[in-house]
Amino acid sequence: MSIQQLNELYMNIYHQLRFTYQDKLTHQAVRILQTIRMEEKVHVSRIAAALGVSHNTASEHVKRLIQKGYILKQRDAADERKVYLQLTERGTTTVKQHTELDEGKLAVVMQSLSLEDQETIQAGFRLLEKQARKCFSS
Numbered sequence: 001m002s003i004q005q006l007n008e009l010y011m012n013i014y015h016q017l018r019f020t021y022q023d024k025l026t027h028q029a030v031r032i033l034q035t036i037r038m039e040e041k042v043h044v045s046r047i048a049a050a051l052g053v054s055h056n057t058a059s060e061h062v063k064r065l066i067q068k069g070y071i072l073k074q075r076d077a078a079d080e081r082k083v084y085l086q087l088t089e090r091g092t093t094t095v096k097q098h099t100e101l102d103e104g105k106l107a108v109v110m111q112s113l114s115l116e117d118q119e120t121i122q123a124g125f126r127l128l129e130k131q132a133r134k135c136f137s138s
Helices: 003-017 027-038 044-051 055-067 089-099 103-111 115-136
Strands: 071-075 083-087
Touching: 003 103, 027 044, 027 055, 027 071, 027 083, 027 089, 044 055, 044 083, 055 071, 083 089
Parallel strands: none
Antiparallel strands: 071 083
16 A cells, blocks of 8 residues: 555545534644643643744744633642643643544444454554654654
8 A cells, every 4th residue: 555545545534533623723723732732741842843933933822722721831840930831621622623533433433343343443553653653753
């Protein structure tokens, strides 16, 4: 299977099984929420690096997401000079809707498959995730 075919399959799967978005966000806003969700103790400087933008630009994006109730700032208990970003409940729900498959739709599809096919899909996803981490984790 070619890379192009794999991407086409992924796009079609995501299109069919995605959530219906409740919140309209920019791609950068979703990536900020995703970075906070996937990593521990995220600073604005990490957001800047993840987006490839200046610290000031990242700070402005973060400020807007705080105002909209998606994230909040949390001071480090051991060193109050350090400020981490944390998702609110709204932020957690929103990033899930913008980056994951709809669990209800996915359950319908998985239940329509044989147990063997379900295990094959899970094994394939595990392998792809493992190799992606091996190739691209810093």
